[in-house]
Amino acid sequence: MLSALLTLSGLGLIAAAGLAVASRVFYVDVDPRIGTITEILPGANCGACGFPGCGGLAKAIVEGGAQVEYCTVVDKQAAIAVADVMGAIYTESEKDYAIIHCDFPAGGVSEKFKYLGVNDCRAANLISGGPKLCSFACIGLGTCKDVCPFDAITMTDEGLPVVNMERCTACGNCVEACPKNIIDLAPKSRVVHVQCSSKDKGGAVKKICTVGCISCMACEKVCPYEAIKIIDNIAQIDYDKCRSCGICVTKCPTVSIVNRRDHDLVAEISDKCNGCTLCARACPVNAITGEPKEMHKVDSDSCIGCGICVDQCKRGAVILKKVEKQAAVAKVRVVG
Amino acid sequence: MSKLLLLIISAVLVNNFVLARFLGICPFLGVSKKTETAIGMGMAVIFVMSIASLVTWILQEYVLMPYNIEYLQTIVFILVIASLVQLVEMIIQKVSPVLYQALGIFLPLITTNCAVLGVAVLSIQKGYGFWEAVIFGIGAAIGFALALVLFAGIRERLDLADVPKPLRGTAIALITAGLLSLAFMGFSGLVK
Numbered sequence: 001m002l003s004a005l006l007t008l009s010g011l012g013l014i015a016a017a018g019l020a021v022a023s024r025v026f027y028v029d030v031d032p033r034i035g036t037i038t039e040i041l042p043g044a045n046c047g048a049c050g051f052p053g054c055g056g057l058a059k060a061i062v063e064g065g066a067q068v069e070y071c072t073v074v075d076k077q078a079a080i081a082v083a084d085v086m087g088a089i090y091t092e093s094e095k096d097y098a099i100i101h102c103d104f105p106a107g108g109v110s111e112k113f114k115y116l117g118v119n120d121c122r123a124a125n126l127i128s129g130g131p132k133l134c135s136f137a138c139i140g141l142g143t144c145k146d147v148c149p150f151d152a153i154t155m156t157d158e159g160l161p162v163v164n165m166e167r168c169t170a171c172g173n174c175v176e177a178c179p180k181n182i183i184d185l186a187p188k189s190r191v192v193h194v195q196c197s198s199k200d201k202g203g204a205v206k207k208i209c210t211v212g213c214i215s216c217m218a219c220e221k222v223c224p225y226e227a228i229k230i231i232d233n234i235a236q237i238d239y240d241k242c243r244s245c246g247i248c249v250t251k252c253p254t255v256s257i258v259n260r261r262d263h264d265l266v267a268e269i270s271d272k273c274n275g276c277t278l279c280a281r282a283c284p285v286n287a288i289t290g291e292p293k294e295m296h297k298v299d300s301d302s303c304i305g306c307g308i309c310v311d312q313c314k315r316g317a318v319i320l321k322k323v324e325k326q327a328a329v330a331k332v333r334v335v336g
Numbered sequence: 337m338s339k340l341l342l343l344i345i346s347a348v349l350v351n352n353f354v355l356a357r358f359l360g361i362c363p364f365l366g367v368s369k370k371t372e373t374a375i376g377m378g379m380a381v382i383f384v385m386s387i388a389s390l391v392t393w394i395l396q397e398y399v400l401m402p403y404n405i406e407y408l409q410t411i412v413f414i415l416v417i418a419s420l421v422q423l424v425e426m427i428i429q430k431v432s433p434v435l436y437q438a439l440g441i442f443l444p445l446i447t448t449n450c451a452v453l454g455v456a457v458l459s460i461q462k463g464y465g466f467w468e469a470v471i472f473g474i475g476a477a478i479g480f481a482l483a484l485v486l487f488a489g490i491r492e493r494l495d496l497a498d499v500p501k502p503l504r505g506t507a508i509a510l511i512t513a514g515l516l517s518l519a520f521m522g523f524s525g526l527v528k
Contacts, residue, residue, distance in 0.1 A: 015419035
């Protein structure tokens with residue numbers, strides 16, 4: 001009895017003392033900021049940031065290479081607090097989201113063969129590039145949906161993935177998983193996208209898809225910011241230069257460029273206008289009219305809300321106003 | 337020498353801790369979703385099990401037996417293994433940050449792994465000598481790591497397979513574990 005008591009408590013004491021000594025001897029200096037930031041972070045250890053728990057993200061922030069925005073849960077207040085700890089100034093950085101560059105028309109693209117294999121795009125792609133006639137088209141087996149950790153991707157009945165902009169955190173899993181490489185990331189403020197990835201020549205595209213890019217160069221010519229270029233027979237938008245003005249959308253003959261904005265913008269000229277004519281000359285769709293030295297007017301029907309006039313006006317007389325999207329004006333896709 | 341070799345083979349294949357003795361099932365199912373993490377866990381288990389079997393044997397022989405308090409075996413072993421893992425973790429963090437990174441969260445997780453306690457208790461029950469106990473510990477750990485990595489590999493492939501809906505996830509994992517266990521049963525008779 002006594003020996004048992006003594007042995008066990010003795011062992012316990014030895015272990016405790018050993019650990020106490022070891023924690024001093026083998027003490028590892030850790031940056032105190034890591035602890036502070038860990039406390040500021042939500043503490044849910046959800047792993048959405050890609051690091052093992054909040055502590056992992058805190059460590060990565062302190063050691064560089066990670067931003068507090070990696071955390072999808074953190075609010076602005078906490079982000080500012082983290083910036084304070086790091087001695088940085090908080091600037092709201094823009095979040096990206098995933099764009100799927102394929103939007104085949106209703107009814108889909110014709111198939112080369114019936115695919116009955118493993119229900120995964122990557123597997124299907126191994127068999128002569130998948131079952132779709134267009135070798136650049138979305139295979140539609142939903143691998144991107146399966147790898148999305150945030151349930152941000154849903155599949156339509158026609159087998160096209162749709163990204164939920166609110167839920168997407170731009171983690172890039174789908175970009176990596178897509179065997180056709182038709183997904184990439186764009187800033188959330190950019191709403192004009194090319195919905196085709198085909199590098200085939202115009203004629204070949206036209207035969208198999210009604211909404212494919214036929215590299216007609218119309219968008220490249222019309223873009224006032226030189227943001228859109230035809231490279232390898234496909235229109236590609238440089239999101240750094242693009243201002244989402246949407247002129248290319250109006251010019252595209254196959255409707256392979258779309259504007260995802262949920263409202264329309266219309267320019268409005270206030271009485272600050274002194275009639276300098278700068279805006280009227282800059283307008284790509286000639287929606288602004290007016291005599292020199294007199295107040296100009298915007299024809300709201302032809303205005304596409306590109307905002308070029310706003311940049312041109314030196315007196316701040318032109319502003320963009322949000323208006324309800326006019327469904328009737330939007331081009332309706334011809335299903336064929 | 338050949339006896340020790342047989343001991344290893346028996347611990348790794350014939351009496352595999354997970355697939356034949358059904359010890360340490362929790363991490364076997366828990367950390368077998370990716371081969372990468374399975375290897376990390378396997379390494380950590382090999383590390384801890386070897387040291388645990390060594391220390392517990394010494395304790396049994398020089399503390400518990402002389403004082404006739406073998407009935408305290410379980411509680412003493414748990415105490416020792418837990419504090420040992422803590423100590424090892426501290427030392428590794430100081431001495432080799434790279435190894436600490438590689439083992440990561442798995443090291444503290446093993447503290448309460450029943451396979452670790454199992455190897456300590458079993459080697460005492462079987463009346464192994466010092467070296468036999470240590471070799472048995474290492475062999476058992478290698479067997480655990482082998483089973484874990486094999487299982488993780490199969491589960492990675494399963495992700496791509498067309499599994500019937502009701503069986504997806506844990507259900508098919510359990511069936512797979514059962515089949516893997518059956519396969520390992522085939523080794524019985526290899527060592528008497």
